[in-house]
Amino acid sequence: MLELLNLSFRVAVDGKEKEIIKNVDLTVPDDKLIVVTGPNGGGKSTLAKLIAGIERSTSGRIIFKGEDITELGITERAKRGIAFAFQQPVKFKGIQVVDLLRIASGKELNASEACEFLSAVGLCARDYIGREINASLSGGELKRIEIATVLARGASLSIFDEPEAGIDLWSFRNLIEVFEQMRRGSKGGSIIIISHQERILNIADEIVVIKNGEILRRGPKDEVLPTLIGTSSAVVGCRKADAEGGEAIC
Amino acid sequence: MLKLDEIQKRLLAEVADLHAVPEGAYNIRSNSHAAGRQSTANIEITPKSDVPGIDIRIKPGTKNESVHIPVVLTESGLKEVVYNDFYIGEGADVVIVAGCGIDNCGNQDSQHDGVHRFFVGKNARIRYVEKHYGSGSGSGKRILNPGTEVYQDEGSIVEMEMVQIKGVDDTERTTSAELAAGAKLIVRERLMTHDDQRAISTYVVSLNGEGSSADVVSRSVAKDKSFQKFDAKIVGNAPCHGHTECDSIIMDGGRILAVPGLEANDLDAELVHEAAIGKIAGEQLVKLMTLGLTEQQAEEQIINGFLK
Numbered sequence: 001m002l003e004l005l006n007l008s009f010r011v012a013v014d015g016k017e018k019e020i021i022k023n024v025d026l027t028v029p030d031d032k033l034i035v036v037t038g039p040n041g042g043g044k045s046t047l048a049k050l051i052a053g054i055e056r057s058t059s060g061r062i063i064f065k066g067e068d069i070t071e072l073g074i075t076e077r078a079k080r081g082i083a084f085a086f087q088q089p090v091k092f093k094g095i096q097v098v099d100l101l102r103i104a105s106g107k108e109l110n111a112s113e114a115c116e117f118l119s120a121v122g123l124c125a126r127d128y129i130g131r132e133i134n135a136s137l138s139g140g141e142l143k144r145i146e147i148a149t150v151l152a153r154g155a156s157l158s159i160f161d162e163p164e165a166g167i168d169l170w171s172f173r174n175l176i177e178v179f180e181q182m183r184r185g186s187k188g189g190s191i192i193i194i195s196h197q198e199r200i201l202n203i204a205d206e207i208v209v210i211k212n213g214e215i216l217r218r219g220p221k222d223e224v225l226p227t228l229i230g231t232s233s234a235v236v237g238c239r240k241a242d243a244e245g246g247e248a249i250c
Numbered sequence: 251m252l253k254l255d256e257i258q259k260r261l262l263a264e265v266a267d268l269h270a271v272p273e274g275a276y277n278i279r280s281n282s283h284a285a286g287r288q289s290t291a292n293i294e295i296t297p298k299s300d301v302p303g304i305d306i307r308i309k310p311g312t313k314n315e316s317v318h319i320p321v322v323l324t325e326s327g328l329k330e331v332v333y334n335d336f337y338i339g340e341g342a343d344v345v346i347v348a349g350c351g352i353d354n355c356g357n358q359d360s361q362h363d364g365v366h367r368f369f370v371g372k373n374a375r376i377r378y379v380e381k382h383y384g385s386g387s388g389s390g391k392r393i394l395n396p397g398t399e400v401y402q403d404e405g406s407i408v409e410m411e412m413v414q415i416k417g418v419d420d421t422e423r424t425t426s427a428e429l430a431a432g433a434k435l436i437v438r439e440r441l442m443t444h445d446d447q448r449a450i451s452t453y454v455v456s457l458n459g460e461g462s463s464a465d466v467v468s469r470s471v472a473k474d475k476s477f478q479k480f481d482a483k484i485v486g487n488a489p490c491h492g493h494t495e496c497d498s499i500i501m502d503g504g505r506i507l508a509v510p511g512l513e514a515n516d517l518d519a520e521l522v523h524e525a526a527i528g529k530i531a532g533e534q535l536v537k538l539m540t541l542g543l544t545e546q547q548a549e550e551q552i553i554n555g556f557l558k
């Protein structure tokens with residue numbers, strides 16, 4: 001379980017203080033899927049970075065599995081079971097897909113284990129395992145690898161920041177299947193997905209709407225989703241790709 | 251292997267991946283003496299009579315054979331200049347593994363200057379691998395100054411892989427190449443310097459024949475207070491393609507000077523130079539840390555990948 005208590009993040013911009021996250025209180029229960037939505041620039045990614053330790057909160061506490069992790073660094077939080085798929089995947093030079101999966105899983109992976117994570121995101125292991133994680137991969141490929149890396153973590157809290165962005169060929173059906181499998185998975189754990197997509201909002205246990213750094217609304221999916229339909233916080237997209245069925249990149 | 255102690259064997263493993271007597275032709279030089287030499291039916295190795303060094307003659311058409319010519323120095327204060335000439339016959343296709351390891355436990359400088367000349371026949375192909383490695387806790391420096399001259403006849407292909415990752419205090423590498431029509435040169439240099447080390451690498455590649463091409467790529471990391479200079483010049487004297495690239499990471503107080511040099515003396519010479527120097531991208535560190543690595547482990551992974 002993750003608890004954010006009165007969490008704030010202020011930065012100085014041109015000498016003026018700007019509050020990007022304002023007094024956020026949020027509980028993410030075990031084995032629940034929370035979808036965070038809200039307008040661009042509202043602070044969703046920042047909130048995810050505060051949880052992962054990439055940005056440090058300026059006040060408030062973060063409690064994870066009963067432990068106060070507010071003062072812990074990125075590595076320590078990762079080791080305690082927090083995984084984070086970036087909105088913009090990072091590129092490297094020389095580091096291969098298999099290297100990243102190995103680091104993520106924390107052990108020597110054999111080919112079939114690595115294959116499992118890659119095929120879950122619709123990539124043929126044979127073609128991708130030895131690929132370098134650099135600009136030779138498309139945005140969609142990088143995004144899928146980013147998701148596969150988080151799957152390989154097997155973490156107790158997995159955060160995905162706009163996982164559907166840039167994934168054009170691969171249908172939502174497959175992406176959603178990945179999240180549902182994670183939720184059903186034997187390991188349990190909670191999932192936070194930042195997304196505007198109605199199809200993803202639809203599989204949420206709870207929806208949180210963030211605007212101007214504050215929680216505008218939160219509650220069970222059935223209560224919150226109807227209020228969002230037709231707004232930019234619940235976009236109906238990729239019908240075409242969906243109709244064509246999932247296409248794996250092979 | 252004959253007449254080699256444990257340190258010498260360890261150096262051989264580092265620079266030439268040799269754990270036993272190699273297959274094929276070889277010449278192992280240890281503390282200025284030949285510790286072992288073998289020719290084969292197609293590859294003849296003979297010592298020079300006027301200066302230290304050897305001549306390696308590879309018969310035309312020789313395929314799938316290799317030559318190992320590692321050098322190890324373990325006596326502190328040893329300074330040597332060695333001349334090795336390779337004559338590669340027409341149409342041959344061979345792998346040449348050189349490499350030099352210095353272990354210096356004493357307080358005098360140890361130095362090996364290897365001058366290698368390659369005369370590559372028509373349509374011949376070689377892959378040349380050269381690793382440098384230094385170890386030993388003495389205050390004496392480990393110095394390696396390789397000089398390489400490559401003369402490529404028509405249609406020949408030379409691939410050079412130069413690696414210096416650890417322990418060499420001072421290096422001045424000069425490489426020159428002259429390419430006839432249709433010849434191709436590919437250089438991959440990987441370099442890491444640390445502490446007070448200094449490494450200078452200078453290339454002059456002359457593309458003299460029509461359709462010749464060169465691709466010289468250096469990836470390097472300068473740590474601590476080390477200094478590197480990468481000076482790569484390509485001269486296009488005919489319709490040709492030339493590309494040099496220097497991609498470097500600086501850490502701590504490391505310094506790197508990249509000197510691009512392109513000279514086009516023919517209207518159809520196409521020459522490109524790329525250079526990028528910078529510290530490790532913060533987002534790369536952050537990404538690996540979110541996977542559970544410490545900052546230091548993340549740094550190691552990034553450097554290892556970069557130099558792979």
Ligand SMILES: Nc1ncnc2c1ncn2[C@@H]1O[C@H](COP(=O)(O)OP(=O)(O)O)[C@@H](O)[C@H]1O
Nearest residue numbers: 011013020038039040041042043044045046047
């Ligand atoms: N470290 C920072 N310094 C200054 N401004 C920031 C910083 N981090 C985020 N912001 C700003 O905070 C706002 C929220 O950004 P973000 O969390 O990326 O929003 P979202 O993910 O909801 O689109 C944006 O206006 C962004 O520019």
Ligand SMILES: [Mg+2]
Nearest residue numbers: 044045046087
């Ligand atoms: Mg965002």
